[in-house]
Amino acid sequence: MDVKKNGEVSFWYADIGGVPGYRAPLPGNIEVDVCIVGAGFTGLWTAYYLKEAEPGISIAIVEKEFAGFGASGRNGGWCSGEFGWSREKYLSSGTREGIIEWERQLRSTVEEVQRVTEKEGIDCDFLMTDCLTFAQSPAQMERLREGYDEAMSWQVPTTRLELIDGPEAASRIRVANAQGALVRHNVARVQPAKLVRGLAEVVERKGVKIYEQTAVTGIEKGRVTTTRGTVKAKRIVRATEGFTHGIPGNERQWIPMNSAIVVTEPVPDEIWREIGWDGSQLLADASHAYCYAQRTRGNRIAMGGRGVPYRFGSKTDDRGQTQPETIEKLKAILYRMLPQTKALKLDHAWCGVLGVPRDWCATAGLDPQTGIGWAGGYVGLGVSTSNFSGQTLADLVLDRKTERTDLPWVNRQPRKWEVEPFRWLGVHGMYRLYHMADRNEAASGGKTTSRLAKLANRLTGR
Known part of the structure; x- marks a missing residue:
């Protein structure tokens, strides 16, 4: 395993001096207006917009580890405003016009995150840029064209997306065998640990209490029970995303899907010149297994993708430590896309x-009978979507009817995942088929999309 550090939550924390210390835990039984479970992006953005709307509202956030311990402090740093779910599926809970409006509002979150970080003085390496999804075979290019045409049919503004050919794509970043790329404009690169830690400090200054080292053992109407005491609240927000399965009664609500990232040593200038990655564009590919990357503020390459996709029984990792075979797979993806990097160390x-979620579609909502709200199921698009969740949940908690509260994702309830071992078999079968599809396409010259990928999507309802 050719890597200096494995785990320790994420590189993003090493980049800011290491994993932070803990805030004080819940001191015992308390009562507040709103209790938020989870101090990641969703919970913190919800607290922020609640305090912006009603400065006098009392809010307590309870967190098992520390603010930003989960995906909020480990992700790839893409603030994309992207609509990455099946538009067709949302027709069961809304209209075509409602889905288009939701997508329009979701795109505005990138500028909204920029506005808040500038207003509140959060230094998170925020940089507006483009995202380039490269095709390295004719089949991948055809999938990009299909995605572009589908987006255009839903009236996504043409200023948002651009489809470019191979020479143009290679002139921006010299990805091997570039057939073309789909360009998303008006996205941003961020350092996620800086963003989530900065946001936590901002809401604290506004009077929100964050209690860390406080594990939640139950959520019911008007009450959150923890290992440190009980919080009584008229409104409760479950903002636990990938850790939702750990709350009793939610074991099959959303499953924790694994994603992993490797970061290179600082890249020398001569290699940057070979790559041609002169800006800080976000980078992805159109393979079925998919990858995502950014050029960091410190001139490193962070490359992410799926490793072991799901652990039996919804188990999670040990403070970010990943498997050696996952590291090797990510290194192979890096070299496949950017062979100029083969001399770099990790x-x-x-x-x-x-x-x-079971339908792979995000949702936010609040049950008026219990006063319990939720948001999540971002499927890897949480940096920007969590901001929109925070705005939406603040409206719902305060019983306000706004342009957000009637959108098709609000109060959507997908069916639960299957019991074990069926969900383990389904998820691992899906990714096995994706990898086989990529290998088959490569072996055949990549001329046509493998039917195995379509079978994988049908298998799990993706």
């Missing part, structure tokens, strides 16, 4: 979980 590797 400084850090880690993994984390993201919440995946």
Whole structure:
């Protein structure tokens, strides 16, 4: 295993001096207006917008570890405003016009995150840029064209997306065998640990209490029970995303899907010139297994993708430590896309979980009978979507009817995941088929999309 550090939550914390210390735990039984479970992006953005709307509202956030311990402090740093779910599936809970409006509002979250970070003085390496999803075979290029045409049919503004050919794509980043790329404009690169830690400090300054080292053992109407005491609240928000399965009664709500990232040593200038990655564009590919990357503020390459996709019984990692075979797979993806990097060493590797609903579609809502709200199921698009969740949940908690509260994802309830071992078999079968599809396409010259990928999607309802 050729990597200096494995785990320790993430490189993003090493980048800011190491894993932070803990805030004080819940001191005992308390009563507040709103209790939020989980101090990641969703919970913190919800607290922020609640305090912006009603400065006098009392809010307590309870967190098992520390603010930003989960996906919020481990992700790839893409703030994309992207609609990455099946539009067709949302027709069961809304109209075509409602889905288009939701997508329009979701795109605005990138500028909203920028506005808040500038207003509140959060230094998170925020940089507006483009995202380039490369095709390295004719089949991948055809999938990009299909995705572009589908987005256009849903009236996504043409200024948001651009489809470019191979020479143009290679002129931006010299990805091997570039057939073309889908360009998403007006996205942003961030350092996620800086963003989540900065946001936690901001809400604290506004009067929100964050209690760490406080594990939740139950959520019911008006009450959150923890290992440190009980919080009584008229409104409760479950903002646990990939860790939702750990709350009794939610074991099959969303499963914790694993994703992993490796970070290189600082890249020398001569290699950057060979790559041609002169800006800080986000980078992805159109393979079925998929990868995502960014050029960091410190001139490293962070490359992420799926490792072991799901652990039996919804188990999670040990503070970000990932498997040696996952590191090797990510290194192979890096070399496949950017062979100019083969001389580079890897400084850090880690993994984390993201919440995946049974229909692979995000949701936010609040049950008026119990006063319990929730948001999540971002399927890897949480940096920007969590901001929109925070705005939406603040409206719902305060019983306000706004342009957000009637959107198709609000109060959507997908069916639960199957019991074990069926969900383990289904998820692992899906990713086995994806990897086989990629190998088959490569072996055949990549001329047509493998039917195995379509079978994988049908297998799990993706």
